[in-house]
Amino acid sequence: DADRIDAIVKLCRARGLVYPSGELYGGIRAAWDYGPLGVELKENIKRQWWKSVVQGRHDVTGLDSSILLPSEVWDASGHTEEFVALLVQCLSCHQRFPAAELAEQYRSRTGEELNARALSALVCPECGSRGRFTEPGLFNGLLETRIGPDEPEDRPYYLRPETAQGAFVNFGNVRASERRRPPFGIAQIGKVLRNEVLPGDFLFRTREFELMELVYFVPPEETEQWHRYWLETRNGFYRELGIAQENLRPYEHDRDQLAHYARRTVDIEYRFGFPDREWDELEGIVDRGDSGLAAHADRTGIDLSYLDRASGARYRPFVISTSVGVGRSMLAFLVDAYTEESTPNPMGGKDRRVVLRLDRRLSPVKVGVLPVSRSADLAPQAVAVTEELRQSWNVELDDAGAIGRRYRRQDEIGTPFCVTIDFDGLLDQTVAVRDRDTLLQERVALDKLGDYLTSRLRG
Numbered sequence: 001d002a003d004r005i006d007a008i009v010k011l012c013r014a015r016g017l018v019y020p021s022g023e024l025y026g027g028i029r030a031a032w033d034y035g036p037l038g039v040e041l042k043e044n045i046k047r048q049w050w051k052s053v054v055q056g057r058h059d060v061t062g063l064d065s066s067i068l069l070p071s072e073v074w075d076a077s078g079h080t081e082e083f084v085a086l087l088v089q090c091l092s093c094h095q096r097f098p099a100a101e102l103a104e105q106y107r108s109r110t111g112e113e114l115n116a117r118a119l120s121a122l123v124c125p126e127c128g129s130r131g132r133f134t135e136p137g138l139f140n141g142l143l144e145t146r147i148g149p150d151e152p153e154d155r156p157y158y159l160r161p162e163t164a165q166g167a168f169v170n171f172g173n174v175r176a177s178e179r180r181r182p183p184f185g186i187a188q189i190g191k192v193l194r195n196e197v198l199p200g201d202f203l204f205r206t207r208e209f210e211l212m213e214l215v216y217f218v219p220p221e222e223t224e225q226w227h228r229y230w231l232e233t234r235n236g237f238y239r240e241l242g243i244a245q246e247n248l249r250p251y252e253h254d255r256d257q258l259a260h261y262a263r264r265t266v267d268i269e270y271r272f273g274f275p276d277r278e279w280d281e282l283e284g285i286v287d288r289g290d291s292g293l294a295a296h297a298d299r300t301g302i303d304l305s306y307l308d309r310a311s312g313a314r315y316r317p318f319v320i321s322t323s324v325g326v327g328r329s330m331l332a333f334l335v336d337a338y339t340e341e342s343t344p345n346p347m348g349g350k351d352r353r354v355v356l357r358l359d360r361r362l363s364p365v366k367v368g369v370l371p372v373s374r375s376a377d378l379a380p381q382a383v384a385v386t387e388e389l390r391q392s393w394n395v396e397l398d399d400a401g402a403i404g405r406r407y408r409r410q411d412e413i414g415t416p417f418c419v420t421i422d423f424d425g426l427l428d429q430t431v432a433v434r435d436r437d438t439l440l441q442e443r444v445a446l447d448k449l450g451d452y453l454t455s456r457l458r459g
């Protein structure tokens with residue numbers, strides 16, 4: 001629900017996961033900076049994706065192609081012409097809306113198509129005034145830039161809106177240097193930019209974001225089977241990292257919703273629970289047919305086909321792509337992990353506890369080291385334990401304030417284990433290890449602490 005998303009936004013800010021971007025200057029609408037813990041969480045998500053899609057497989061290699069490409073790449077891919085939205089603007093509040101979205105809302109409410117007459121009766125979703133819309137106009141989703149002093153004035157460069165084209169134009173390079181034969185994939189994680197008309201919903205829709213994208217080349221007759229395979233595999237990725245299946249579902253696009261490069265698209269939707277809609281796209285699994293390679297082969301005259309020496313068949317591989325935003329998936333992981341619960345306290349009452357039940361592989365801090373007090377007797381051991389564990393994991397030493405409040409803080413950022421340094425432990429060289437989820441404390445000998453945590457944090 002909406003309160004949940006609000007609570008997550010507040011928590012992210014208070015705990016250094018995500019800050020509004022450029023806040024000193026009033027900020028940019030719907031742009032965010034990742035703080036100290038946000039960077040850790042984001043890197044952990046990327047690492048798990050890379051492990052699952054690249055490192056753990058024999059058939060996928062990595063790539064890091066550049067944000068700037070020759071503009072002809074985007075002509076060939078169809079983006080300069082097709083990556084556009086039809087917009088209408090409200091004459092009262094000046095807010096712009098994608099015509100398609102208004103049309104969809106109108107259709108679902110009235111069962112009729114939105115036409116000029118209906119437009120004049122439509123109520124603005126922002127300010128509520130009726131029939132005050134402009135005619136639809138075109139809006140380009142590509143962000144433009146200029147490079148170098150000598151570039152001609154008439155042709156801008158584009159900041160890439162997806163990474164897939166970088167994979168297509170490197171198809172020949174990767175195939176040759178890696179001696180790959182389809183089916184094989186090229187995967188990358190990188191920044192992309194899109195001039196979104198209506199960014200918003202926290203990390204869900206921003207103009208600048210990181211994309212984790214796989215481009216998987218297959219023999220044409222195997223397209224359907226690989227599309228199904230990747231849909232299942234990518235769904236399994238979220239399940240394996242702790243997202244409940246009841247919050248994931250496939251959504252097949254109608255023909256008229258398909259992107260210009262797609263033959264078929266099935267999204268993995270997540271139950272974000274936004275105020276105006278429960279579900280929305282988390283990841284897109286797209287059958288791109290041969291559109292990617294064909295476009296570049298046609299334009300450059302370079303043959304981007306593959307000759308299968310065994311059968312003698314020459315063909316242009318088809319492509320299945322899977323794409324998910326790092327920030328959007330982070331939001332899904334946060335929404336799924338965010339739990340408010342009440343726990344019994346020693347006085348016989350109940351405490352309210354917020355806990356991020358993140359999979360431990362994703363948790364930004366793996367171990368919190370908490371001396372029970374700021375006593376000078378405890379400090380050397382707390383520092384020594386922290387320094388040792390820091391060699392293996394991201395560890396936080398916190399000795400400021402009441403211990404109960406420090407546990408809560410670690411719970412709120414999803415730290416799976418807290419190591420408590422207390423006076424009993426000084427005597428027998430032990431510490432207490434507290435489990436975030438069960439709240440059970442176990443005494444562990446200091447010289448066994450590393451092994452104990454290793455076996456529990458594996459993965």
Ligand code: ATP
Pocket residue numbers: 162194196203204205206207209211281282283284323324325326327328329
């Ligand atoms: P939408 O219809 O939501 O605009 P799309 O279908 O145009 O998205 P794709 O090109 O399929 O977007 O994007 C692939 C993935 O990239 C999405 O599933 C999402 O995870 C992520 N993504 C797309 N746009 C944004 C954005 N503006 N901010 C953050 N993540 C995004």
